[in-house]
Amino acid sequence: MVSELINANPTVYEKKERRARNPPDDVDEYAVEPIDQQEIFDILSADIKDPEHPYSLEELKVITEDAIEVDDKSSYVRITFTPTVEHCSMATVIGLCLRVKLMRSLPSRYKVCVCYYLVNQVDIRVAPGTHATEAAVNKQLNDKERVAAALENPNLVDMLDECLAPSYE
Amino acid sequence: MSLIDESFELREIQRLEGHTDRVWSLAWKPATGIGGVPAVLASCSGDKTVRIWEQSRLTGSFECKAVLEETHTRTVRSCAWSPSGKLLATGSFDATTAIWDKVGDDYECVSTLEGHENEVKSVSWNASGSLLATCGRDKSVWIWEVLPGNEFECVSVLQGHTQDVKMVQWHPSMDILCSCSYDNTIKVWAEDGDSDDWHCVQTINESSDGHSSTVWALSFNSSGDKMVTCSDDLTIKIWGADIMKMQSGDGIAPWKHICTLSGYHDRTIFSAHWSREGIIASGAADDAIRLFVPGENGLIDGPTYKLLLKKDQAHDMDVNSVQWSSAENRLLASASDDGTIKIWELAPPSGK
Numbered sequence: 407m408v409s410e411l412i413n414a415n416p417t418v419y420e421k422k423e424r425r426a427r428n429p430p431d432d433v434d435e436y437a438v439e440p441i442d443q444q445e446i447f448d449i450l451s452a453d454i455k456d457p458e459h460p461y462s463l464e465e466l467k468v469i470t471e472d473a474i475e476v477d478d479k480s481s482y483v484r485i486t487f488t489p490t491v492e493h494c495s496m497a498t499v500i501g502l503c504l505r506v507k508l509m510r511s512l513p514s515r516y517k518v519c520v521c522y523y524l525v526n527q528v529d530i531r532v533a534p535g536t537h538a539t540e541a542a543v544n545k546q547l548n549d550k551e552r553v554a555a556a557l558e559n560p561n562l563v564d565m566l567d568e569c570l571a572p573s574y575e
Numbered sequence: 576m577s578l579i580d581e582s583f584e585l586r587e588i589q590r591l592e593g594h595t596d597r598v599w600s601l602a603w604k605p606a607t608g609i610g611g612v613p614a615v616l617a618s619c620s621g622d623k624t625v626r627i628w629e630q631s632r633l634t635g636s637f638e639c640k641a642v643l644e645e646t647h648t649r650t651v652r653s654c655a656w657s658p659s660g661k662l663l664a665t666g667s668f669d670a671t672t673a674i675w676d677k678v679g680d681d682y683e684c685v686s687t688l689e690g691h692e693n694e695v696k697s698v699s700w701n702a703s704g705s706l707l708a709t710c711g712r713d714k715s716v717w718i719w720e721v722l723p724g725n726e727f728e729c730v731s732v733l734q735g736h737t738q739d740v741k742m743v744q745w746h747p748s749m750d751i752l753c754s755c756s757y758d759n760t761i762k763v764w765a766e767d768g769d770s771d772d773w774h775c776v777q778t779i780n781e782s783s784d785g786h787s788s789t790v791w792a793l794s795f796n797s798s799g800d801k802m803v804t805c806s807d808d809l810t811i812k813i814w815g816a817d818i819m820k821m822q823s824g825d826g827i828a829p830w831k832h833i834c835t836l837s838g839y840h841d842r843t844i845f846s847a848h849w850s851r852e853g854i855i856a857s858g859a860a861d862d863a864i865r866l867f868v869p870g871e872n873g874l875i876d877g878p879t880y881k882l883l884l885k886k887d888q889a890h891d892m893d894v895n896s897v898q899w900s901s902a903e904n905r906l907l908a909s910a911s912d913d914g915t916i917k918i919w920e921l922a923p924p925s926g927k
Binding site: 514515517545549550551552554555558 | 807
């Protein structure tokens, strides 16, 4: 394991206040409620810890609600996340965490696309080569054969389990 | 009458359940399903097993006859029967390739091929069954010579791809090997006549009308003058080569782009397979199976391929492999992330 943290002092943001989920007035109580952005954000923000810090991905603004696109009808979710520092070697681990969490939480009909972006956060000046890195990480995160192989790697699975079983609360 | 003028449906004959994880790949056993010999199909899965399915003479339905387990310790990604149907090769994420032989009613692992650094992703036998090719995450393609007594000797390790190699396939009649990769390219490998050395004779990349993302699979037509490739770039591409020239020993003829089928799939295409009578099947992450057939030859554009039919929701999840039976029964098998295999029959619409 790396002893030196990649980002020793991350900015920690306050957790967003949850708004109450208001069902529409003409709700049919027998209808299946479609999965929405907020529901997915709740799934991801509460339980996933940053690989390096005792904070959730929400507190570090690695994921935000706006970065979630969901279309329940066509069973499609797209998540974009932004690591706390540029050239974050943890990008793949965070991406895999998000993917695994969604695989475990969503109905199997869902198609999940996880994308890593460096430009979502304010004040990030994109260094040359950044987009190439992004493209490389994203290709890997969305190649299901590579993901399947990664999830058979015991060391990586231990790391993911640690992020997915937070003990910071 | 050409196929495009007829009307067809893809009828689900049977759903095979048994695997406990996604099914990655399928292989029909050669010389089965004809002349009274029951059809046999092998499937391999993320559950680390291989299953052998056999069609019952009595009922016509497929039954699981054997589960090949406790050999591979990780996902079994690929399986292929030797041309005689005697041996089954399986490639696994555990970095090994296993060779299975049927002894009595049981399948025994008679050889384990080690050498790849990590995941083996595809295995393929050449037409005569004298060579086996494997490829994997370590970016290399290995060629093994089949020796008596279930011995396999590595005769060449081919480096050239810059990323993991997704699939290898031998040409149906000549000892020419094609590989496709995460590096978006297709490579053609051939033996140097004089030195017995294998080397890359052609690389098809984006600038030579090739794919712009991972190339997942390739398949040859039965005469071997055409090849189909499918990709994460959502296209299927068809390639042609002058095999007469090659067969006459007149050197290597390059594969040339014939056409690109785009706008059909809207997710990654994982599998494409050419039937003996010339129908291309494709399976993709959009859970659908599509069939393409040659259309009329345009005078200017050259050969065209048309969508014969689309089977939406063929599976509940991604379709990883589609394989036509080599027998003339128009049976297609498909394998999916939903853990099932389906057997389909291409037939005229019922009720007509």
